[in-house]
Amino acid sequence: MSFEEIYQTYWDKVYRLCKGxxxxxxxxxxxxxxxFLTVWRQLSAFRQExxxxxxxxxxxxxxxxxxxxxxxxxxxxxxxxxxxDIPAPDYNAELAYLQxxxxxxxxxxxxxxxxxxxxxPQAQIAAILGLSAGNVRIRLHxxxxxxxxxxxxxxxx
Amino acid sequence: xxxxxxxxxxxxxxxxxxTSGPAMITTIIGAGITSIALMLYLFAAGMPKRGRxxxxxxxxxxxxxxxxxxxxxxxxxxxxLLGLYFILLPTGLALCMIEYTGYMQPVAAIMAYTLTxxxxxxxxxxxxxRTIRKQQQSLHDVILQLEKVQQQLDDx
Numbered sequence: 001m002s003f004e005e006i007y008q009t010y011w012d013k014v015y016r017l018c019k020g021x022x023x024x025x026x027x028x029x030x031x032x033x034x035x036f037l038t039v040w041r042q043l044s045a046f047r048q049e050x051x052x053x054x055x056x057x058x059x060x061x062x063x064x065x066x067x068x069x070x071x072x073x074x075x076x077x078x079x080x081x082x083x084x085d086i087p088a089p090d091y092n093a094e095l096a097y098l099q100x101x102x103x104x105x106x107x108x109x110x111x112x113x114x115x116x117x118x119x120x121p122q123a124q125i126a127a128i129l130g131l132s133a134g135n136v137r138i139r140l141h142x143x144x145x146x147x148x149x150x151x152x153x154x155x156x157x
Numbered sequence: 158x159x160x161x162x163x164x165x166x167x168x169x170x171x172x173x174x175x176t177s178g179p180a181m182i183t184t185i186i187g188a189g190i191t192s193i194a195l196m197l198y199l200f201a202a203g204m205p206k207r208g209r210x211x212x213x214x215x216x217x218x219x220x221x222x223x224x225x226x227x228x229x230x231x232x233x234x235x236x237x238l239l240g241l242y243f244i245l246l247p248t249g250l251a252l253c254m255i256e257y258t259g260y261m262q263p264v265a266a267i268m269a270y271t272l273t274x275x276x277x278x279x280x281x282x283x284x285x286x287r288t289i290r291k292q293q294q295s296l297h298d299v300i301l302q303l304e305k306v307q308q309q310l311d312d313x
Contacts, residue, residue: 108309130216
């Protein structure tokens, strides 16, 4: 696969994975771009030890976790307070709530559920994270239970 | 900004010592030790905050492990370098002063030593712990968060 084909195929998935992790469009875009920069740099050295998708998602997940090193990246008190409010784009409130719930999960759960939502097979998620398939299955079950609870609370309110 | 000032200080000290043509070896040794101290601080300050991409395409568990090891190594080196800085700097200054206070009147020399000793004491007991704590704190916070994520992966 050429880099252009990889970019066309995986950009959206990687962006959504990153957005699921940071819940911020601009930040997600930065991480996704960093991911593809690494892919571009290391593509010639890729030895097919894993599938291309596994490889790319590993880079994306590791880049997401590297954001921990930049935990002071954006201090909200530096943001000027006088900017006018720009109305948020109109999109599904439930989807927004789902994204919010996902962003409140622990870091690894965010990555797992985001990949699950991208229809990445559980065996592949396991290979990406370095866990067993059984472990991923159990975690996914727990994550879905947590999200279900939150949605039930949301619907009742 | 601090690094620029330190770099200029380093250059300044060496220019002064070179142009003044010291008669005593203690001055040259002192200038050398002070320069080493300043370079240590600049090196510690300039240490890369992130590792290279060596493990970026490895399974997340392995990459996380490497990140933790790197941060722990950085924290260790950083702490040691800063500790050395705060020992070498006053030592270098004290050695430099031997010759120059030799040219002063006794009262002026005593005053110079007293002021320098007071500054060294202030730097040792106030500035040093604050600087080390502040610089280590951000590394420590990152390590804690990485350990938290590692714990998530280790939990069954």
